[in-house]
Amino acid sequence: MTAASAASRGMLVCHACGLLSKAQPHVHEMSCPRCGDHLHFRKPNSIQRSWALLLTAMLLYIPANLLPMMHTSSLFGSQSDTIMSGVVYFWTSGSWYLALIIFFASIMVPLLKMVALMLLLITAQRRSRWQLQQRTRLYRLVEFVGRWSMLDIYVVAVIVALVQLKGLATILPGPGAIAFGAVVVLTMFAAMAFDPRIMWDSLETERG
Amino acid sequence: MKEDGMTEPLVACHECDLLQREVPVPRGGVVRCVRCNAVLYRSHPDSFERTLALTAGGIVLFAIANSFPLIGLKIQGQLIETTLFQTVQTLWNEDMKSVGMLVFATTMLMPGLQLAALTYLLLPLRVGRAPAHFAIVYRVMQSVRPWGMVEVFMLGVLVSLVKLAHLAGIVPGAALGAFAVLMFVMAAIAAVFDPRDLWARLAAVESRRHAQRHVHDPHRAGVTS
Numbered sequence: 001m002t003a004a005s006a007a008s009r010g011m012l013v014c015h016a017c018g019l020l021s022k023a024q025p026h027v028h029e030m031s032c033p034r035c036g037d038h039l040h041f042r043k044p045n046s047i048q049r050s051w052a053l054l055l056t057a058m059l060l061y062i063p064a065n066l067l068p069m070m071h072t073s074s075l076f077g078s079q080s081d082t083i084m085s086g087v088v089y090f091w092t093s094g095s096w097y098l099a100l101i102i103f104f105a106s107i108m109v110p111l112l113k114m115v116a117l118m119l120l121l122i123t124a125q126r127r128s129r130w131q132l133q134q135r136t137r138l139y140r141l142v143e144f145v146g147r148w149s150m151l152d153i154y155v156v157a158v159i160v161a162l163v164q165l166k167g168l169a170t171i172l173p174g175p176g177a178i179a180f181g182a183v184v185v186l187t188m189f190a191a192m193a194f195d196p197r198i199m200w201d202s203l204e205t206e207r208g
Numbered sequence: 209m210k211e212d213g214m215t216e217p218l219v220a221c222h223e224c225d226l227l228q229r230e231v232p233v234p235r236g237g238v239v240r241c242v243r244c245n246a247v248l249y250r251s252h253p254d255s256f257e258r259t260l261a262l263t264a265g266g267i268v269l270f271a272i273a274n275s276f277p278l279i280g281l282k283i284q285g286q287l288i289e290t291t292l293f294q295t296v297q298t299l300w301n302e303d304m305k306s307v308g309m310l311v312f313a314t315t316m317l318m319p320g321l322q323l324a325a326l327t328y329l330l331l332p333l334r335v336g337r338a339p340a341h342f343a344i345v346y347r348v349m350q351s352v353r354p355w356g357m358v359e360v361f362m363l364g365v366l367v368s369l370v371k372l373a374h375l376a377g378i379v380p381g382a383a384l385g386a387f388a389v390l391m392f393v394m395a396a397i398a399a400v401f402d403p404r405d406l407w408a409r410l411a412a413v414e415s416r417r418h419a420q421r422h423v424h425d426p427h428r429a430g431v432t433s
Contacts, residue, residue: 003243006220006227013220016350017403018249020220034407035343090370098370101363136223136244147357150314154364157311159371160302161295162281162288169375173304181310188354200224200244 005197007041008204014039043195047125053190054117060179060186061110068174069156075169082176083107083152105151106180113149113187116142120194127202139196146191149184153177221246255402256409260334262397263326269390270323274316277381278365281372289381292316319356319394325349326397329406338413346406353398359391 006013010023014032021033023041030039043049068080081089083106090099116138123135156177163171217230221241233239233251241248252258277289290298292315299308325345332339339345365387369378 004227005225006218007225009227011218011220011227013222013225015222016347017407018219018222019407020218035346037343037347093374095370098367102367105363132224133244136246139223140246143354147354147360148363150310150357150360151364151367153307153310154315154361155368155371157295157299157307158279158290158365158368161290161298162279162368162372163375164288164298173299173302173307177304177307181307185310192354196223196244197225200226 003203005200005204007197007201012039012041042198042201043193046193046195046198047121050117050190050193051121053186053193054114054121057110057183057186057190058114060183061114064110064176064179064183065107067176067179069152069176069180070159071172071174073170073172080174083180086152102152102155105148109145110149110183110187113142113146113191117187117190117194120196120199124194124198128199129202132199132203135199136196139191139194142191146184146188149187150181153181153184219248221248249404250402252400252402252405255400255405256330256333258400259326259397259402260330262393262400263323263330266323266390266393266397267327269386269393270320272386273383273390276383276386278383278387279369279381280379281375282377282379283375287379289379291381291383314355314357315361318352319358319390321352322349322356322394325352326401333406333409333413336413336416338410338417342410350403356394358387358394362387362391 006020011020012023012030013020014035014037016037017032017035019032019034021039023030023039031037032039065083068082069086070081072079072081083102087099087103087107090096090102120135120139120142123130156173160171160173163169218227219230220227221244223246224241224244226241226243228242228248231239233249235251235253238250239248240246274292277291278295280287280289293312296308296312296316299305299311325348328339328345329342329349365384372378
């Protein structure tokens with residue numbers, strides 16, 4: 001194969017401005033000659049950092065789904081809503097399209113994202129050459145879609161701010177919101193820590 | 209960037225690190241990595257001017273979106289309104305400081321920083337000056353970008369409107385419309401902005417300044433490149 005990676009030729013591409021530059025020998029802390037950003041051949045400790053963030057997110061995904069996102073209390077009693085009960089509420093009250101949006105954005109997207117990152121990390125660790133193009137595409141999808149999970153946080157924020165009728169009805173944010181926000185942020189950081197170029201490095205190592 | 213032993217300019221894919229020859233982009237075209245299909249660079253007609261125009265519009269919309277009420281609820285003849293910052297304050301006061309900070313960062317701080325940084329970088333270049341600390345501001349702008357979530361917030365507001373519709377009458381505020389348009393403006397900036405073009409402009413401005421310093425003729429009209 002004639003294809004060569006920039007790293008194998010001692011060249012680095014800057015993440016911030018895209019400039020390709022030659023690595024200087026005997027220099028440990030390299031920075032981009034154009035924009036000054038840190039340069040490295042591969043993101044440092046990419047796999048370990050990504051795993052650590054991902055595992056934390058997976059743990060927090062449990063309370064995020066079990067603990068209530070909102071407490072509603074009025075003269076007629078009080079109730080606590082988890083993400084799933086919100087989906088059920090919309091489904092039964094006829095807004096099935098909203099139920100689907102929330103179900104996908106808040107339950108399926110974080111779950112699929114974590115499974116996808118796990119797959120990427122395990123295959124990269126095993127230096128697998130399987131479906132490199134599709135795996136890179138999966139990584140792009142994970143990076144693109146992650147932000148949409150913030151949806152439920154914003155819903156809670158707006159509703160809590162509006163419904164503050166002391167005495168008549170109050171809606172308070174629940175602990176699930178903290179866990180859920182943490183899941184979104186941690187999975188975003190996990191995806192950013194992962195370096196897709198590591199997957200392609202498997203093409204360059206000699207293995208029998 | 210012609211270095212020793214290199215005859216043709218090269219680019220490396222940021223997703224698979226493949227080294228490949230830099231090819232000219234057709235106007236409005238996209239150049240993709242031959243191995244992993246990642247977008248290497250694209251050319252937009254008038255990328256610089258369009259980004260600047262969109263940023264200017266974005267700043268106006270951002271100001272409106274943050275200073276007017278987002279939505280109001282009409283309950284028993286009483287109108288309760290909230291601005292974006294008030295939602296952050298409520299979360300903060302309800303002992304949800306982390307969630308409040310998250311909302312503040314993703315809907316106000318990060319998009320605001322992005323717009324401010326773009327203005328700082330583009331406006332002086334437009335009039336032929338290189339702004340100070342160009343590289344640092346550029347890096348801030350690039351690192352802030354993934355955390356601005358105006359479009360997700362907009363969808364969140366719409367969902368909560370439907371959720372509240374059975375409780376009370378809903379009065380959409382001026383900020384709601386501004387946010388809706390800002391969402392499209394931010395998406396357009398992301399699509400039109402071209403880092404290569406920006407750095408090329410900076411280089412052009414700097415070399416022109418450099419050339420002017422060495423020309424003794426005080427009449428600038430006489431300087432041709």
